[in-house]
Amino acid sequence: MNDQKLKRRINFLSYYAIVSSLAFIAIILWMYKNTGAKENYDELYVKRLNIVDETGENLRMVISNESRQHSGIIHGEKLPKRERPSGIIFFNSFGDECGGLVYDGNEKDAGMVLSIDKFKEDQIMQLQYMENTQNHNRKYGLQLWDYPKENAFKERNNEFKKIGMLESASEKKQAYQKMKSDSLLMADRLFIGKGFNKDVGLFIKDKNGNPRIKIYVDDNDNPKIELLDTEGKIIK
Template structure:
């Protein structure tokens, strides 16, 4: 009888301990579900920011593991890209980013905003190249991009030309696209040019400079209106 009482007492203690452990696990799981982890410092080569359904929205990466970009939720062909941030929209397309780097000869940083289904239409950019004469350019640049020639079409066009393996045909084909406005054209730049001019430079729909308002490296002011051939207009 005493043995039975002792076994019942042990069973009660075991049951109580097991219940306590289960409750403890429940509260810990509940806490982890609704609380944020805190880190003082982490080292990581790449971070993918995703929605609950797994849709990729942003990549923070070093150069080696940088994302090649995507179109319609499909990754583009592998390519070398600098470290930085790449943004993606809910359509599964890359829609801009920030990349940067520097070495003993060159340095730069570019923040890009892409037009829907095509390439960049706005950039904040800085480039510098060392040498006998230092070349430094920085400012805001804008482009026009066509709605009827998306990036997907351009990629297919480029792939078909590469299969021909004929540089002359490729050059003529791209010249025709540019003339038709299919490749997009630079329209605006505000900043400092390589020759030291600081100002605003506006281009027409064909990408030709038509208006300049700037101060040159000798602190002389200029307002220049140009025709489509680059000749001054009085």
């Protein structure tokens, strides 16, 4: 056998080995896909994990670090990129963000928040913890809000953008006041827990965000029950 024939046979065997290997890998992958085989891992390191529906296109949950965190989706529109802490963001069948669990802590402040969003709106309920880690001043408890006007997310965001373009503090204050009178701002309704002032108790506000009922124990262990008018004056 001359050198030329030997070379052709070697080349043929090389090609045959490569093609056979690729075919074998393809068969294994096909069997894995069609038999529903599952892999088990003891540990998994990822920067972001997207949980999707059966189509593989629509988000249901995002678990991410702070650098890759999802900015959120409201009314089917993705919100502009913004800073968000590490945690979990939930998405409903409509495709909108509907709540999440986020957390962080550093030499300045710390916190953890479990939020529940109103449908096609922002948060209306939170289990929250917030702390200034420098002076150890903290607040934690259950917080509730209301949105006086339905389906006002886009209108409210547009007004916030306009306010961001204003230069003077007085102009911004007037703009915020107008938003409040137009029922565009969320209203604080209830807090159960410990406040930054160290009062622990139940604090209820009316639909305009005015404190009306306080049942609490102050920092000096004095129990108090207060009923207030719309101006904040104690009635009883």
